[in-house]
Amino acid sequence: DAKTTQPNSMESNEEEPVHLPCNHSTISGTDYIHWYRQLPSQGPEYVIHGLTSNVNNRMASLAIAEDRKSSTLILHRATLRDAAVYYCILRPGHNAGNMLTFGGGTRLMVKP
Amino acid sequence: ETGVTQTPRHLVMGMTNKKSLKCEQHLGHNAMYWYKQSAKKPLELMFVYSLEERVENNSVPSRFSPECPNSSHLFLHLHTLQPEDSALYLCASSPEPGLLGANVLTFGAGSRLTVL
Numbered sequence: 001d002a003k004t005t006q007p008n009s010m011e012s013n014e015e016e017p018v019h020l021p022c023n024h025s026t027i028s029g030t031d032y033i034h035w036y037r038q039l040p041s042q043g044p045e046y047v048i049h050g051l052t053s054n055v056n057n058r059m060a061s062l063a064i065a066e067d068r069k070s071s072t073l074i075l076h077r078a079t080l081r082d083a084a085v086y087y088c089i090l091r092p093g094h095n096a097g098n099m100l101t102f103g104g105g106t107r108l109m110v111k112p
Numbered sequence: 113e114t115g116v117t118q119t120p121r122h123l124v125m126g127m128t129n130k131k132s133l134k135c136e137q138h139l140g141h142n143a144m145y146w147y148k149q150s151a152k153k154p155l156e157l158m159f160v161y162s163l164e165e166r167v168e169n170n171s172v173p174s175r176f177s178p179e180c181p182n183s184s185h186l187f188l189h190l191h192t193l194q195p196e197d198s199a200l201y202l203c204a205s206s207p208e209p210g211l212l213g214a215n216v217l218t219f220g221a222g223s224r225l226t227v228l
Contacts (some may be wrong), residue, residue, distance in 0.1 A: 034216075043202045043219030044155070045114065091215075102147075102155040 004088045009107040012078045020073040020106055022088030027068050032091045035062065035073050038105070039085040046085065047073065083110045115139045118203050118220035126228050127193060133223045135186040135203030142208050144186040145217065146178060149200040161186060162208075193227045200224050 005023040012018040024033065034049040048055055048062045050071075055062040061074040075082055087105040116137045125131050135144065145180040146158040160168035161180040175197075186203055204217040 035215075041221070043114070043116075043204070043222050044217075045219065046216045049216070101157070104154055 004090060004103055006086070006088050006103065006106045008104065009109065011109045011111060012075075012082075014080060014110055014112050015077050017094075018082070018110075020086050020088075020108065020110065021023045021070065022072070024088070025069045025091055027090055028092070030092060033062065033064060033071050034089045034091055035060070036038040036087045036089065036102075037082075038087070039081075039084045044102070045102075047086070049091075054066045078108075078110045080110050080112060083108055114218050114220065116203055116205055116218050118201075118218035120223060121221065122224045122226075124228065125190070125224045126192075127195070130189070130191040130195075132190065132224070133188040133201055133203075135188075135220055137184055137203075137205040137218070139205060140207075140217060141205035141218070142183050142221075143206045144180060144183070144189050145204040145206075147202040147204065148187065149202060149222070151160065151199075153216050155202065190225070193225075195227050198225055198227045 007108040008110055010020065010028050027038060032049055032051050035047040036044040037047050038044040048061045050064055054064060063072045063074060073086060085107050087102050089102060119134045123131060127183055138228045139140050143162045145160050148156045148158055158172045159208060160179045164180045177191050179187040179189060188201060200222040202222045206215050206217050207217060
């Protein structure tokens with residue numbers, strides 16, 4: 001399975017944009033890029049996903065490099081509630097299962 | 113509230129006890145999952161059920177026994193556990209396994225298990 005690499009931790013100031021990077025140099029052509037986050041004392045929650053084009057939703061934006069070997073999750077204005085562990089995951093598009101494999105993620109700390 | 117409910121939220125048990133974790137989803141999903149999250153380790157997929165049939169078992173010890181009586185309910189039966197089994201056990205569901213692209217997992221809040 002293609003793997004992802006993320007920084008262990010990042011800090012941000014409240015109300016500033018945050019760019020969370022993810023490297024996936026062995027991504028295959030059919031792999032989808034998913035982002036989840038896990039707030040303290042909660043299960044992971046879906047944030048966003050994409051294949052080739054950049055994506056926007058109410059939570060975040062996903063910028064995917066042209067060669068798809070990296071992506072960036074963008075939180076446009078960080079709030080204290082965005083402090084969480086953010087996971088970048090690849091999901092095979094052709095697989096019969098939904099076997100999302102989680103790595104270590106990036107712990108985002110938001111300072112007031 | 114995510115639509116996936118796990119009970120109990122906290123459980124303490126001895127190594128000789130038998131207990132069960134329960135997961136319930138009211139999202140109309142057809143696939144359900146058990147994940148294990150130990151301290152300082154990535155989430156580990158344990159079991160996957162699709163339409164009440166087990167489709168994946170990631171070499172989990174037999175002291176963990178899943179049960180999926182219908183598409184809305186999932187159990188994890190526990191017996192003769194070890195202290196190293198102490199972890200957060202997370203249940204998730206998705207519309208279908210294998211649905212391309214938009215198939216997203218919805219997680220419950222987890223059951224925190226402590227084995228003494």
